[in-house]
Amino acid sequence: MIPILGLAAGVLLGLLFDPTVPLWLQPYLPIAVVAALDAVFGGFRARLDGIFDAKVFVISFVSNVVVAGLIVFLGDQLGVGAQLSTAVVVVLGIRIFGNAAAIRRHVFRA
Amino acid sequence: MTAPPRGGAPRSLGASLLDAVLAETLDPAYAQAAEARATGRTPARQRWRGRALVALTMVIAGLLVSVTYDTAAAGAEGREQVREALISDIDRESSASDDLEGQLEALSDEVTSTRDDLLAHSTVGQRALDELARAEEGSAAVPVTGPGLLVTLANADPKADEDPVGGATEEDPRGRVRDGDLQLVVNALWAAGAEAVSINGQRLGPLTAIRFAGEAVLVDFRPVTNPYEISAIGDPDTLAGTFLGSPEVNALAVISDTYGLRFDYSRKDELTLPAATTPELRIAEPEAPAGGAPATDPTPGG
Numbered sequence: 578m579i580p581i582l583g584l585a586a587g588v589l590l591g592l593l594f595d596p597t598v599p600l601w602l603q604p605y606l607p608i609a610v611v612a613a614l615d616a617v618f619g620g621f622r623a624r625l626d627g628i629f630d631a632k633v634f635v636i637s638f639v640s641n642v643v644v645a646g647l648i649v650f651l652g653d654q655l656g657v658g659a660q661l662s663t664a665v666v667v668v669l670g671i672r673i674f675g676n677a678a679a680i681r682r683h684v685f686r687a
Numbered sequence: 688m689t690a691p692p693r694g695g696a697p698r699s700l701g702a703s704l705l706d707a708v709l710a711e712t713l714d715p716a717y718a719q720a721a722e723a724r725a726t727g728r729t730p731a732r733q734r735w736r737g738r739a740l741v742a743l744t745m746v747i748a749g750l751l752v753s754v755t756y757d758t759a760a761a762g763a764e765g766r767e768q769v770r771e772a773l774i775s776d777i778d779r780e781s782s783a784s785d786d787l788e789g790q791l792e793a794l795s796d797e798v799t800s801t802r803d804d805l806l807a808h809s810t811v812g813q814r815a816l817d818e819l820a821r822a823e824e825g826s827a828a829v830p831v832t833g834p835g836l837l838v839t840l841a842n843a844d845p846k847a848d849e850d851p852v853g854g855a856t857e858e859d860p861r862g863r864v865r866d867g868d869l870q871l872v873v874n875a876l877w878a879a880g881a882e883a884v885s886i887n888g889q890r891l892g893p894l895t896a897i898r899f900a901g902e903a904v905l906v907d908f909r910p911v912t913n914p915y916e917i918s919a920i921g922d923p924d925t926l927a928g929t930f931l932g933s934p935e936v937n938a939l940a941v942i943s944d945t946y947g948l949r950f951d952y953s954r955k956d957e958l959t960l961p962a963a964t965t966p967e968l969r970i971a972e973p974e975a976p977a978g979g980a981p982a983t984d985p986t987p988g989g
Binding site: 579580581582583584585586587588589590591592595596598603606607609610613614616617619620622623626627628629630631632633634635636637638639642671672674675676679 | 709712713714716717718720721724734736737738740741742743744745746747748749750751752753754755756757758759
């Protein structure tokens, strides 16, 4: 319950205070969101599996976001930023789908 | 997720990579941590710290999502604003340009009438004036009225059986009038002895270009739209006869028929063509001491 409240509080904070993001960081926001979603779905599934661990969740969240951003940054420097973004989105997207399917099996038993 | 292949053939690296991606959707660290936890108990204080950390992480995740959404929305909004600003800029500047053109026209009218007054007093001036009138007629600097031929070219009508709601069917580009078609018609009209030609009220001078820019046909750098009405002044019968006899026009008629373009012509007793855009003064020479006419030969601006 607390994590969901935290998520809602974060969304509200972002909408209310409307923080400005430095321009150089803006291209990495969407990819960071996808990486964060992957970590969140993974954590939720682990919780349903009964093996949730706070340390693993926090570390996987931070490293996911940072690594995804770094990969895209590196790609931008090498001139293949768009392709690497696609690669990151595909891989994380597959994981999100897999975890969502596992969550669905837990919740609906189907 | 996928069954291991039978026969034990070595699997390619790509396949195993895909398998790993598809099968390992959950971070294995969770399982390891759970195993480690099963051996010993974690103290309550550490559990609370973990919960606080998770809540904080979720706050960050929520912030990330809303900020990204805001940024994307602001970008779209900004583009829309920039677009509107550009459109209003274009409108303002083109009305300013229209104003200036009107001013220029009034002023050059004034110059013309003053010049005519001054030149009309002497025989040399009179001769120069006659010469100038001929030159102006040739360079489309004066409006003309007379009998002639009106040729209409129009894009193909959208097919009646096409569903307008579906919107998936794209207009056939071959059903559109191109700059080349207009050029062909205009050239054929000149060849048939037309004295003056205009397209949708845009008079063609010696330097007027008919071009394509994107989807629009530009005549003298001003857009003209479908349907295209080409008026030519000259003897209607000769014009029509020679115009229709030229092989290019016949070819165009066949093409128009094939792709559904409209291609009509009619004889008119009276057509009025405006002057072409105000000519720029390009060459001027000082009056010769012997009393030669000042060579203010205006050429239409391009």
